[in-house]
Amino acid sequence: MTIDQDHLKIFGGRGASELAGGVCEHLGLPEGSARTDLFPDGEVIVRIEEDVRGRDCFIVQSTGHPVNANLMELLIYVDCMRRASAKRITAVIPYFGYARQDRKDAGRTPITAKLVANLVTAAGADRVLCMDLHAAQIQGFFDIPVDHLSASTVIGQYFHGLRSELGDLVIVSPDVGNVKVANGYASALNADLAIIDKRRESGDSVETKNLIGDVQGRTVLMVDDMISTAGTICQAAELVMERGAERVVAAATHPVLCGLAMDRLRESPIERLVITDSIPDRGRLDPIRDMIVELPLAPLLGEAIYRIHHDMSISALFQRGTGVKR
Numbered sequence: 407m408t409i410d411q412d413h414l415k416i417f418g419g420r421g422a423s424e425l426a427g428g429v430c431e432h433l434g435l436p437e438g439s440a441r442t443d444l445f446p447d448g449e450v451i452v453r454i455e456e457d458v459r460g461r462d463c464f465i466v467q468s469t470g471h472p473v474n475a476n477l478m479e480l481l482i483y484v485d486c487m488r489r490a491s492a493k494r495i496t497a498v499i500p501y502f503g504y505a506r507q508d509r510k511d512a513g514r515t516p517i518t519a520k521l522v523a524n525l526v527t528a529a530g531a532d533r534v535l536c537m538d539l540h541a542a543q544i545q546g547f548f549d550i551p552v553d554h555l556s557a558s559t560v561i562g563q564y565f566h567g568l569r570s571e572l573g574d575l576v577i578v579s580p581d582v583g584n585v586k587v588a589n590g591y592a593s594a595l596n597a598d599l600a601i602i603d604k605r606r607e608s609g610d611s612v613e614t615k616n617l618i619g620d621v622q623g624r625t626v627l628m629v630d631d632m633i634s635t636a637g638t639i640c641q642a643a644e645l646v647m648e649r650g651a652e653r654v655v656a657a658a659t660h661p662v663l664c665g666l667a668m669d670r671l672r673e674s675p676i677e678r679l680v681i682t683d684s685i686p687d688r689g690r691l692d693p694i695r696d697m698i699v700e701l702p703l704a705p706l707l708g709e710a711i712y713r714i715h716h717d718m719s720i721s722a723l724f725q726r727g728t729g730v731k732r
Contacts, residue, residue: 411435414715415458415492419467419483421476422500424686426466428704433712438463442479450475452482459491462715464535466707469503469522470662470685477503477522481529488530496714497531500684500703501632501660505540508547523547535710537684537703538631538659553720555710557659557682558587558629560701562594564680565627565657569595572655574624576600578617580642584630591629600626602642615645622650632660633679636667640674647675660684661691668693 417438418426430437439455465487467480480497487495507518523544526534533551545552565572575597579588585601592599600619626646633639633656643654657680663671671679671694680699691698706723713720 409433409435409712409715413461414464414711415456415461416464416466416711417454417483419465419476419479421468421470421479422466422498422686425468425500425683425704425707428683428702429466429708429711432704432708440483450479450482452479452486454486454490458487460493462494462496463487463492464496464498464711464714466498466500468501468685469499470501470660471664473503477525481525484526484529484531494532495530496533496535496711497526498535498707498711500537500682500707501662502536502539502544505544508541508544519544520547523549533714535707535714537682537707540631553710553714555706555720555723556587557684557701557703557706558590558594559723560682560703560706561629561657561659561680562591564699564701565591565595572625572627576619576621576624576626576651578602578619578621578626578628578642578646580628580630580639587631588629591627595627597627598624600646602645604638615641617645617649621646623652626651626654628654628656628676630656630658632662633658633667633681634662635665636663636670636674640670640676643674643676653677656680661687663691671697 415438416430416435417440420442427437441453443451465483469477484495484497504518504522527549534548535553537555538557539554545554577588577592577597578600579585580602581604589599600621603616603618604613628639628642639656654676655678656676659682661681679697682701682703684703710720710723
């Protein structure tokens with residue numbers, strides 16, 4: 407790759423500092439020099455410690471836990487770049503917090519994903535690069551260009567290398583909303599597809615689950631965009647084992663893993679969990695370290711940044727994937 411190191415600058419926020427370093431290493435660039443400090447009252451201040459005037463600047467920052475602190479830091483970064491006369495500012499958000507609040511599913515509730523999109527735009531970002539949004543329509547919440555990448559290019563390549571080990575494979579979507587992505591994996595890995603249909607009966611609070619497809623004596627691979635409390639995917643794993651599955655492997659782009667997630671995963675029949683580094687580990691995954699495989703996103707994000715910087719199409723990166731969640 408030929409890169410003008412004086413014109414392209416990549417900075418990492420505290421929510422993705424390791425990932426930003428990996429992107430810079432992949433591109434052969436020094437990481438942008440900046441510092442984030444806290445005032446005694448908790449206010450955040452970002453200081454850019456090099457000249458960005460007229461530069462093409464990328465700010466890598468996931469808005470995972472602590473969500474509000476990381477989001478605020480991203481907004482301050484963007485404002486700081488704008489006031490320092492950066493030519494173009496791209497917010498690289500590997501994990502987009504508040505993505506699950508994308509619609510009004512009850513009265514008197516907010517659409518916070520739209521609010522966050524407005525904040526990023528108002529802060530001064532010129533474009534956004536993100537990874538596996540929980541709802542693809544969030545791209546339309548922004549009034550600036552959004553490049554939406556899929557980690558299926560990374561996760562699919564990993565499982566393709568293990569295809570012979572997986573044997574008689576069936577891809578299981580743990581919910582109906584993820585069928586498009588699961589079907590893409592099934593096609594890429596030459597596997598069958600099964601779907602878990604979760605419904606809550608109107609007369610009471612009991613969840614009923616139906617498995618559409620055959621898993622008897624087969625290896626099950628369950629894929630989703632994120633695992634939060636792990637309730638859905640662990641219940642799905644128990645269901646397929648009850649229906650005769652031989653083993654269960656799970657994969658997700660975003661390891662949110664909060665609440666009871668660690669305990670549920672340890673007690674579940676899932677033998678391997680494949681994730682990406684869209685949200686930094688920093689020791690929080692130690693309780694389930696023996697079942698975790700973490701895949702780096704730096705090469706994929708680095709290639710996307712390279713293409714954006716050189717005004718090249720990144721559609722080829724979309725085409726290699728298996729689709730995004732609807």
